[in-house]
Amino acid sequence: MFVARSIAADHKDLIHDVSYDFHGRRMATCSSDQSMKVWDKGGNAEWNCTASWKTHSGSVWRVTWAHPEFGQVLASCSFDRTAIVWEEIVGESNDKQRGQSHWIKRTTLVDSRTSVTDVKFAPKHMGLMLTTCSADGVVRIYEAPDVMNLSQWSLQHEISSKLSCSCISWNPSSSRAHAPMIAVGSDDSNVTYGGKVQIYEYNEVTRKYAKAETLMTVTDAVHDIAFAPNLGRSFHVLAIATKDVRIFKLVPLRKDSSSSAPTKFEVQVLAQFDSHNSQVWRVSWNITSTLLASSGDDGCVRLWKANYMDNWKCTGILKGDGSPVSGQPGATNLCKNVPNKQLLHSKHTKT
């Protein structure tokens, strides 16, 4: 069963992104109203807004948390062509009594000349690195050489993807056998431009990122892209939100370590679902990468799960329009159209 709880976010325009922190105790939202909010989980699992501030002078597209090892750090990117790194400072005690925390701007990255569409921190083992992608098709990788100094970021790499970028995802694998890898999705809707998902891999020899793969079968605009948590796998699983939900498996083929050519991959399509019947906007993996959630223009969230045969199936649909829900306090059961009867047999409903 699913228990839904509505939070009046009180943003004045569309919310474009919501992001949990590493430990799942905090949540950040960003909106077109140019503001960001941070929510902390209270004692009885309700979410309290502990910070809300104006961040950019344009729509804020994405917000993302850094690994807590680097402090309480957020990054946001916006239509105003900038990406900003924020840090929470332990505030005055009267701030704390009001339950408010204070976030200060550590740096503004202004290299892009068009809207910055996504921002992601690199996996922790790579150090404190930040990636942005912009509507003019440039992916930029920044590094903070001194993790204690968040106001200094140097632009390490600029990758030109030639297509308007909409989303990026780092391969989270920490294995030394896997070179740092980043997948870039483009929301260019022109089908003739070919594959809209490009995968870049870091090459130790040339010290540059080079294109390793283009998923040629994805020709429609891609809105979101997400590598599954790796969890010791030797291969990579990639979920893509385009006009449908797709799950790809990338199996690295053996290569001799001395060669400077990028890794070759065997690309398999694990699943393809068009049951949203519309644009899919978001995909998100759970922590163990056993469940994939997708949301689309149909206003539904769908949950996907693989069985032991690696067949992916829908295990739940959640209505997300929430209009009747918002007025009622407390939990409302939103479980509808559950295809699998087994779901209804569960005994416990936790709030």
Next chain:
Amino acid sequence: MEKMSRVSTIGGRTVFCHLDAPANAISVCRDATQVVVAGRNIFKIYGLEEDGFVERLNLRVGRKPSLNFSCADVMWHQMEENLLATAATNGAVVTWNLARPCRNKQEQLFTEHKRTVNKVCFHPTEVNMLLSGSQDGFMKCFDLRKKESVSTFSGQSESVRDVQFSIKDYFTFAASFENGNVQLWDIRRPDRYERMFTAHTGPVFCCDWHPEDRGWLATGGRDKMVKVWDMSTNCVKEIYCVQTIASVARVKWRPERRYHLATCSMMVDHNIYVWDVRRPFIPFATFEEHKDVTTGIVWRHQHDPYYLLSGSKDSTLYQHMFKDASRPIDRANPEGLCFGLFGDLAFAAKESLMSGELVIELQKTNNHKQPDFLKDESQFQESTTWTMLRIMFSEPANPSLSSNHNLNKSGNLPLVNSFSMKEMSTALNERNKENRQDNLHSLETNLNNNDENEETEGSEGQAEYLFGDAELDDDDLYSMEHDNQAAEEPEYLLPQEAFPLRHEIMDHPSAPEPVQEKPESPHVSGSEAESTCLTSMESFSLISVSQLLFSPHLPPKFFCPIVKKMLCYYAKQGDVQMAVSVLIVLGKRIRKEIDELTQEHWYMSYIDLLQRFELWNVSNEVIKLSTCGAIMCLNQASTTLHINCSNCKRPMSNKGWICDRCHQCASVCAVCHHVVKGLFVWCQGCSHGGHLEHVMEWLKQSKHCPAGCGHLCEYT
């Protein structure tokens, strides 16, 4: 009617033409057939034809064009179709008559301003009236029939950036200033303004009267904002505010669309935006054609909302068709979705688009979303795996194998046995913040009980408990931990964790006991423990079967490929916990079979997962137990602690806990006044502290420091 029919006859598409030089301003004649482009080095008239722009006339004539041709602004008279006015950078205001027969069309020249003229404006209904605003802070009104200005308005502020005649009020005009002010004037009263208000912080670059609403004035400034003011009331009221991404150089209301206006910027941003002022955050439409700053925008016809003309520093003149504009709102992602650590799913959805109120829905996906039988199955699979492992690696020559379950006591895994039980259980114990001695005792006795059954079961139980199929159990895990922390139940013992699994094995056809209930039954009674011992029948039968399958003399090595395959299978399934647990338990038996890199990868992934769940102690145990060099050194880094004495605040030398200076023990609990061994927590403000549980207890009653120093302690 006549107007409308004329509009519809003009078709067109998005077209452009190259100019010879950057444009500063453009203006269009009333019937939208011609457009004038003015700049520092250009002054030309283009005809608008069906398939593009055609150059009609070059007004820059003469071998050495005077500075009067260097235009900052240009305006085409809306009634007299041969009449143009330009504002020159040298302070001249020039009028041009296209009907003049000679090549030089210049008609009048007013050189009254001392500095650059920023703006010229014809009166909308009075043919001969022209207004100018200059950098020198003055506005002048000219009668074109006279040689000199008829009146001069002094803003008493800084430079004038824009002047605009009101469309509906015959006598009124608005002027915007570099210092952020906007003034309203009556042309009959040059002595002082009618009204003044501060519109922006920083210069107000432009203003525009609403074509229909007489009271509405839009202003744009360097503060990146466009504001719409209602001037019809006594008190000027800001009714809309649009925040753009760059300073606003021009603003023009869109014809026939009450709430729309177009803006462009003078630096950084080259795009033209059309905003719906009711939705001030996302542009309604964007024209992205220009490669350099857009300097002039004008709607092609005052009753046609579909075509916009623009001139730019990139030396192009564009006609934009509204249909070709990009709509940022269509490309903007309307939803947010994120999976939390504990199976929560946050989903941000739009409610109603313009109402403004948006709601996030947090869907906590419960732990039982998977059908029960599947959960059973996966647990059963894992317990079977462990059973098989035990069979494979236990003493092969034990004759009492199938009959006597005590075999494992004398099994050939004594080392593994002790480690897996003790170490792992300690980890488990620590995780529950139960470091107490008696607890450990009961733990060990219970573990000894377990020994009689199965040596690996203990770690299995724990492993299962941690992340069995994490998606299912994460929730439980979390809630349980919290319950413990909150309730501080000292009776909470390990056995409860170690045993339930066996319940599940024992009666796996039925639903497993929900994990949450475990803390509620605080004691496992002896009989229950017994019964769990007895119910290992399942394993019995398995063992006896395997006795038939395998010769008892097969060496453990024989199974290694199978085990390796099995581990890889689990890793492929993403069950890295299982893989790491087996690695740890089997130790050197299997280590050589799997390459170092893969092992390291598994360990790293598992440790990362543990740390996500804030199971620091467990993750440290795993690091300690691992055999990979790269992993083992993980907890060797930055282990130096610099300590100051809590009494005299001097650095302590590293000779134990007695401070050299004040000869007191530095780590005394402020509550019970005993020396703290184990977890010591202290306030970073006053450096007093003590036993974790004592301080927590204390803080429930008081916010002040237990040492009596008066500090309001903050434990972060």
